[in-house]
Amino acid sequence: MLVATSCILRSYPLYTTLFRRNMSKLSESQRDTLLKPLLDSNGWAMVTDRDAIKKSYVFSDFNEAFGFMSRVALRADKVDHHPEWFNVYNKVEVTLSTHDCQGLSTRDVDLAKFCDKVAKASKQ
Numbered sequence: 001m002l003v004a005t006s007c008i009l010r011s012y013p014l015y016t017t018l019f020r021r022n023m024s025k026l027s028e029s030q031r032d033t034l035l036k037p038l039l040d041s042n043g044w045a046m047v048t049d050r051d052a053i054k055k056s057y058v059f060s061d062f063n064e065a066f067g068f069m070s071r072v073a074l075r076a077d078k079v080d081h082h083p084e085w086f087n088v089y090n091k092v093e094v095t096l097s098t099h100d101c102q103g104l105s106t107r108d109v110d111l112a113k114f115c116d117k118v119a120k121a122s123k124q
């Protein structure tokens with residue numbers, strides 16, 4: 001019952017407007033502990049002119065690239081946090097940033113890790 005009520009509430013369009021937690025930009029210590037590992041050893045890079053991260057994925061073909069995008073899109077919609085991305089055939093360029101705080105938040109770190117997990121399970 002509790003689960004059903006929660007599902008109904010979450011799918012209600014006003015839910016995001018009324019109850020969505022305002023995100024704040026990553027603090028300096030969060031940048032050290034959460035962001036640095038993505039930048040140092042996972043292929044993510046800072047975007048030059050804004051507080052955002054980007055990564056290019058190359059898959060075996062369009063089918064794999066689109067499969068990756070579909071899985072990430074479902075997750076993005078579920079958590080109400082959406083990537084900026086660009087796709088040509090087997091290549092997907094992903095940029096992550098949070099509109100709410102006009103910069104990087106923990107939501108970007110979480111989605112970046114999810115993208116990496118999905119890509120790892122795809123043919124590259």
Ligand SMILES: C[C@H](O)[C@H](O)[C@H]1CNC2=NC(N)=NC(=O)C2=N1
Pocket residue numbers: 016017020080081082083097098099100101
């Ligand atoms: C109203 C709606 O919840 C917001 O615009 C959501 C949707 N998707 C989002 N995606 C991203 N990347 N950042 C946001 O702040 C964000 N906010």
